[in-house]
Amino acid sequence: MFFNIPNFKKKGGEKVSEVKTDESNEFKGHLYEKLQEDYRVKEGLKACMNCGVCTAVCPAAEFYRYNPKNIVNIVQRKNEDELEALLKSDTIWYCGECMSCVTRCPRANAPGLIIMALRKLAMESGYYMESEKGRQQYVLVKDLCNNILTKGYCVYPRHFGYEEHKEFGTVGKWICENLDDIHKRLGSNLDGDGPGGLRKIPQESLDQLKNIFDVTGATKLMNKVLDDAHQQAQKENLSDEDYFKKVYTINNSNKHLNIG
């Protein structure tokens, strides 16, 4: 999404690990057990009665071939083969995490939280690499983690390029061309010291964010996603940069969309 960010990846020369999607995968046969360790499943799955209200209200279900009720059903059935197929599919990546389903469920389930747990497990197990939408995690992890660790923000305006965001409009193009002047005019403290919007986050705070990433598993997950992508790029004879662009833009819409 942000092509003009500095290149951010693991230090060079490290051997990348194999993507485990076969019988050697340590997660195989233990998917439900792993899911239950996630607090979002503990919170989000009580007892689904299959009423389908979540699907009726879901913005993703109208747009994509997506049915949150069916996903909750698969998790509830604890069928390992079905779970594995689900984690390898595009389906779990269609949700927009708006959480409209949470409000509506008459049994206080949270399909949106269950989706989040499934996505994490798909990434940890490597199964996410088997779907077009799953492979998009490379772009998200690379850019968002980079922004957090180097700028202290999830979004940073110098990394939000017009060319990748044409919907930013003619005014957006003008903003990108006059970024410093416009932020100054509107009272931002862009990259400045002290308090204020878009201030430069002190190095001490960035160091603490890095430590939090290391201690809580974010660094491990990030490195795995970067490794998986690098390995896939090599398989496709692409540079990491070209693979990034491919993942960012490729859209087999006939497969995904709820049309026809």
Place this chain on the structure above:
Amino acid sequence: MIVEGKQKIWADYQKDIPDDHYYYVRSCIRQSFFPASEVTFLDITRNKLGKDFYENPYHTTCGGIAYHSDSIPQETAMTIIARQFALMHESGYENYVCSCITSFGCYTETLETWHEFPELEDRIRQYLWDSCKKEFAKPKYLAHSSDIIYKFRHEIAKQAKYKLVNVKTGKPLKVVEHIGCHYSKMFPSKGFGGAEYPHVLVGMVEAWGGEVVDYPERRHCCGFGFRQYLIQANRGYSVSNTHKKFESMEPYEPDLIITNCPGCPYFLDRWQYVIAEQTGKTYSKNGYGIPALTYEEVAGLVLGYNPWDLGLQIHQVAIEPLLEKMGVEYDPKAKYKGINNKDLGTPENPINIKLI
């Protein structure tokens, strides 16, 4: 609409919020795309209302966009939040107010999950100590910044220079209120009016003279969807959801949209441009589209701030028709100028949606 019935329901979702002394944390999206809104919020609360709102320069993102893009684990997001709480405690505050709706949802989810699973709170406490050598205290009160403006909406009305009223007809402006999904869809009791009848923006609109539009897709998501916008290949999801909302509100001919989430006004503004340029359709008879504003911008307009100090020139949908309706004085020549009248050029005029 049976107003009495709704008022009864709203009464179940009221919350007492403290009068003063808040620890303020910023929003990654609001400060990037609507920077003047945070400036305006702090100016209103500190200088118009005389309240204490403190900002600690060491605070960071809450990680919410990465969390909801499934790019960091839940434990990571919770530990970043725990660090934010530690900074609040070190600064001597107990009331926490955030500018971002995604953040508000993350903070609420974190506190509720810790309440239900105390062992997870203990684990996060240890993570925070191991990573930052910090200890946190949970906020005594958690608010979204729109809650604060809601609380003081009548004081703002007393100081108002303009009303949400068409000065030519004398009729109230028709206002669509759009609530960010994570304000109350996950934890309805944490938002004014719950998830079904959120009152946080309705209260502002009515206090400032406007009339709220009740339309079928009022509660539908703006379409951000995190990965559904951040990845270019997925943006059809985002624009389709915005399109659904505009098709639904169009027959009511709204004069403006007010939002409390930082992302929603960006999508409701920019996707109107895309829809117009792709299909030729605009959602107002005058061909300008419907302005989608932050609640800080609307409060600022009512209070008589210069529209260009509020940042209304960085919206794609032109604001001038709304200014004319409200009778707001403005200098059209100053719209695209920088500090000291610096010439920054002007944006190109789109083909279908009028701008200049």
